[in-house]
Amino acid sequence: MxxxxxxxxxxxxxxxxxxxxxxxxxxxxxxxxxxxxxxxxxxxxxxxxxxxxxxxxxxxxxxxxxxxxxxxxxxxxxxxxxxxxxxxxxxxxxxPTGRTFDALDVSESAGFLALARMERMNLTLGPVTCTPDRRMMFFVLPGAGAKIPDLVRRLGWAPAALDLRARGEGEYVAAPPTRLGGRGAVQWARRPTPANRWLPDAEELLSALAYACGREAAAERDRRE
Structure with missing residues (x-):
């Protein structure tokens, strides 16, 4: 029974x-x-x-x-x-990215560091996801992919040196509550709300993201040395 x-x-x-x-x-x-x-x-x-x-x-x-x-x-x-x-x-x-939004893809550790910096700077954020494979996706206006390399260089970084890329046309992101095998589910670090319906331009977030990714890259070099 x-x-x-x-x-x-x-x-x-x-x-x-x-x-x-x-x-x-x-x-x-x-x-x-x-x-x-x-x-x-x-x-x-x-x-x-x-x-x-x-x-x-x-x-x-x-x-x-x-x-x-x-x-x-x-x-x-x-x-x-x-x-x-x-x-x-x-x-x-x-x-699908490259339509109503692109996504700036960074590591989870750099993403949370950048989020804290953005909040101190009172930047307007769009939705942000955390994935079970420890990545974060910052939703921004479409067209970010074409801008990112030049913007990163203007900030004094070599694009290849940073773990930061834009997902745009022809790519996609997984949305909550999609599960990634036994690793867990995609979650919102910043949920979609009426307040963040209007997405920021990639340029508005890039300084904080590049700084966080640069800090992470420097820490990784120090560990190897």
Whole structure:
């Protein structure tokens, strides 16, 4: 009897997670006007969760595009989003960059250092995510990729010396609450709110980010020496 009850109670959990993913995907479309598309998902196999792509060594399990034509899947239609997640309720939520926003990608340690600096400077921030692989994504206006190398040089840094890059056209980011295998879920360090609907330009955040990435690079050189 106890076994029957346990199975009955556990069964709804996948659906609950699917409902949660669908709800978030629809909200991104309706409230932020972001395009979204469904990615891969996690499947249980021999007590482990594997990526639906069937690659046992997948570097982004359950959090990458499921099809090569993913860019054409991305949609701003809530109706289409509902159809997509009804077909695969546990699909990851992916957001194409280079459309309504780009993302400045830095390490988690540099990102939190930069956030503290930005707050002291009273800078206007857009949404910011933290990923389970210890990266942070700062959402900025599109077009950041073309600007970053020159802006970094003006600040006195060689672009290749900093762990900082822009994700723009032809790329994507995973949105909360997408899970990255057993490593955990993508989370908001700064949630989307009405107050940050208008995104900053990359140039407004770059000084603080470059400073934090430079500090991290210097610390890494000191450790090696």
């Amino acid at each position: 106890e076994e029957t009850i346990a199975v009955t109670e556990a069964a709804p959990l996948p659906k609950q997670r699917g409902d949660q993913l669908l709800d978030h995907a629809v909200r991104y479309v309706e409230e932020r006007h972001w395009d979204v598309f469904p990615g891969t998902w996690l499947e249980a196999a021999d007590g482990h969760e594997l990526c639906s792509c069937a690659d046992a060594a997948c570097p982004l399990p359950g959090a990458h595009p499921a099809r090569p034509d993913w860019a054409t899947q991305a949609t701003g239609s809530a109706v289409q989003v509902r159809r997509s997640w009804q077909r695969q309720p546990t699909a990851s939520i992916l957001l």
